[in-house]
Amino acid sequence: MGAFWDDCSSSAGSFFAQRIFGGFMGGFVLTAALVSLSSRILGVDVSPLPALLPALGLFSRRKTSEKKKIRVYMDGCFDMMHYGHANALRQARALGDELVVGVVSDEEIIANKGPPVMSLDERMVMVSGVKWVDEVIPGAPYAINEKFMKKLFTVYNIDYIIHGDDPCLLPDGSDAYELAKKAGRYKQIKRTEGVSSTDIVGRMLLCIRDRQSNENQNHASLQREFSHGHGNKAENGNTTSSTRISNFLPTSRRIVQFSNGKGPGPHARIVYMDGAFDLFHAGHVQILRRARELGDFLLVGIHTDQTVSSNRGPHHPIMNLHERSLSVLACRYVDEVIIGAPWTVTKDMITTFNISLVVHGTVAENNDLTSEENDPYKAAKELGIFRVIESPLTITTTTIIKRIFANHEAYKKRNDRKVESEKKYYESKVFISGD
Ligand SMILES: *[C@@H]1O[C@H](CO)[C@@H](O)[C@H](O)[C@H]1NC(C)=O
Ligand SMILES: *[C@@H]1O[C@H](CO)[C@@H](O)[C@H](O)[C@H]1NC(C)=O
Numbered sequence: 001m002g003a004f005w006d007d008c009s010s011s012a013g014s015f016f017a018q019r020i021f022g023g024f025m026g027g028f029v030l031t032a033a034l035v036s037l038s039s040r041i042l043g044v045d046v047s048p049l050p051a052l053l054p055a056l057g058l059f060s061r062r063k064t065s066e067k068k069k070i071r072v073y074m075d076g077c078f079d080m081m082h083y084g085h086a087n088a089l090r091q092a093r094a095l096g097d098e099l100v101v102g103v104v105s106d107e108e109i110i111a112n113k114g115p116p117v118m119s120l121d122e123r124m125v126m127v128s129g130v131k132w133v134d135e136v137i138p139g140a141p142y143a144i145n146e147k148f149m150k151k152l153f154t155v156y157n158i159d160y161i162i163h164g165d166d167p168c169l170l171p172d173g174s175d176a177y178e179l180a181k182k183a184g185r186y187k188q189i190k191r192t193e194g195v196s197s198t199d200i201v202g203r204m205l206l207c208i209r210d211r212q213s214n215e216n217q218n219h220a221s222l223q224r225e226f227s228h229g230h231g232n233k234a235e236n237g238n239t240t241s242s243t244r245i246s247n248f249l250p251t252s253r254r255i256v257q258f259s260n261g262k263g264p265g266p267h268a269r270i271v272y273m274d275g276a277f278d279l280f281h282a283g284h285v286q287i288l289r290r291a292r293e294l295g296d297f298l299l300v301g302i303h304t305d306q307t308v309s310s311n312r313g314p315h316h317p318i319m320n321l322h323e324r325s326l327s328v329l330a331c332r333y334v335d336e337v338i339i340g341a342p343w344t345v346t347k348d349m350i351t352t353f354n355i356s357l358v359v360h361g362t363v364a365e366n367n368d369l370t371s372e373e374n375d376p377y378k379a380a381k382e383l384g385i386f387r388v389i390e391s392p393l394t395i396t397t398t399t400i401i402k403r404i405f406a407n408h409e410a411y412k413k414r415n416d417r418k419v420e421s422e423k424k425y426y427e428s429k430v431f432i433s434g435d
Contacts (some may be wrong), residue, residue: 070095072187073158075102075140077109079116080200080400081126081280083258083323084192086330090257091189092162093132100156101133102140112142112171117403122282122395129285131260131332143176149183164191194249195323200279203318204401205408250322258329260336264297264354272355274301274341274376276308276365276397278317280327283395287361290389292333294357300334301341311343312365318397347379356385363391365398 074092078085078101093099103123109116116123120138128136137156141148144161152158161180165188168176180186264270273291277284277300292298302325308317317324325339342349345358358380380386 069097070159071098071100071157072096072160072162073100073102073152073156074162075104075144077104077113077116077142078123078127079109079118080197081118081123082195082197082200082319083326083330084195086130086132086258086327087192087254088164088189089127089130090132090330093134095160095162095187095189098134099132100135100137100158101127102137103127104142105139108139108142115407117400117407118282125282125285125393129282129289129331129333131330133332143170144179146179149179153185158185160185160187162187162189164189200318201404203315204279204404206315250326254326255322255329255339258326264335268297269295269356270297270299270354271295271357271359272299272301272345272350272353273359273361274303274338274345276303276312276317277324277328278308278319279397279400280319280324280331281395281397281400283363283391283393284328285331285333286392287363287389288328288331288333290361290392291359292335294359294387294389297335298333299336299338299353299355300328301338301345302328303343304340307343316397318401344376344378345380347383350379350383350385355380358386359389360386361389361391363394363396365396 072092072095074089076085076088089099089101103120106116106120118126124136124138127133135156144152149161152161161177163177163186170176175181177186271291271294273288275284288298288300302321303311305317305321319327321340325337328334328337349355350358358377360377375381377386
């Protein structure tokens with residue numbers, strides 16, 4: 001096995017990847033560091049420790065401030081990233097002070113599970129955009145070999161390697177985290193229930209199939225393959241069912257965990273951007289970054305399921321309102337979301353939230369805002385506070401659905417393999433505490 005991984009984790013390869021990434025993302029790492037610094041100082045973390053410190057005396061105070069930061073490492077493919085991934089990163093970060101994330105290379109994903117839907121660049125944008133991530137290592141190996149583990153401990157100063165409680169098996173059936181466990185540097189987090197990429201792909205295929213109805217037999221069988229994901233009740237072959245029920249159970253605590261918990265400062269310039277933000281992707285992250293740069297506080301309006309459905313068709317959105325809200329909330333450029341924003345940005349809304357700029361990207365699912373009578377931004381335009389901003393990427397939700405479909409044979413194979421391990425996981429599942 002060692003020889004197999006050697007190519008992928010060679011430091012030359014990794015260095016090269018980092019160089020490419022540096023050019024691609026510009027000053028990201030610095031930004032991430034600043035964000036994490038300020039969130040630690042201004043954050044909502046009301047741990048009793050700081051209050052106790054003065055009572056403990058000078059000695060222990062100095063000792064605490066000199067304490068080495070605990071650095072934790074988590075890796076993954078982060079393909080078709082969803083709020084379950086974001087939640088895992090949040091939990092991992094809570095086990096230390098700094099979170100370093102390894103994003104597996106395209107080649108490694110192909111070798112281990114079939115082609116990814118998103119490229120490494122896109123997956124890097126997604127992971128870097130999560131507010132609990134401090135550093136990202138592009139092109140990480142799929143399984144942590146001896147050499148890479150050593151590098152994590154010595155070069156990246158990692159204290160612990162983190163993974164969820166779901167099994168991560170290599171093609172030969174061995175445990176991908178065995179080495180880390182043996183080294184006593186492994187910590188586990190609880191898997192986020194109610195969502196999996198398998199399930200999301202299933203929802204997408206359902207929406208394609210129904211649109212093209214009886215055009216292609218393949219679609220129906222393909223959709224069935226993908227709908228083997230856990231807990232889907234629509235497995236009785238009833239192809240007339242139109243809406244897929246999400247297993248996600250939104251709790252108020254989860255929303256609080258994802259929130260920044262603070263409003264705008266006294267003279268903050270508030271920027272507003274609205275949309276469906278369905279299948280939250282790299283294009284969303286990049287446009288939100290642009291929007292945030294135009295002010296001090298970014299308020300994002302997430303359209304209701306009904307609004308999205310009436311604009312895009314009966315099987316949209318793919319992700320429901322709460323799922324979409326969590327994905328947007330996990331983004332480091334977002335300060336606050338409105339869970340269920342109206343289609344039209346009214347003058348009253350602008351006043352209520354003290355919005356000083358309303359923005360809209362050049363790349364959007366339906367961008368014919370030219371029809372005068374139905375323009376959602378009419379009020380903002382009249383106030384002279386509306387601005388169209390250039391979308392850095394051309395990717396949309398439709399792009400993703402098309403990719404899934406174009407490559408369906410490969411995804412079908414990949415899913416067949418996943419079904420077995422998912423089934424085993426759910427059969428042997430026990431309660432694990434933590435959130
Ligand atoms: C399938 O859908 C039809 C029409 O909506 C319904 O009458 C039938 O009971 C459904 N069958 C199952 C097994 O759910
Ligand atoms: C409203 O926003 C403006 C910036 O556009 C800011 O100067 C002003 O202080 C804000 N008002 C309040 C009450 O925060």
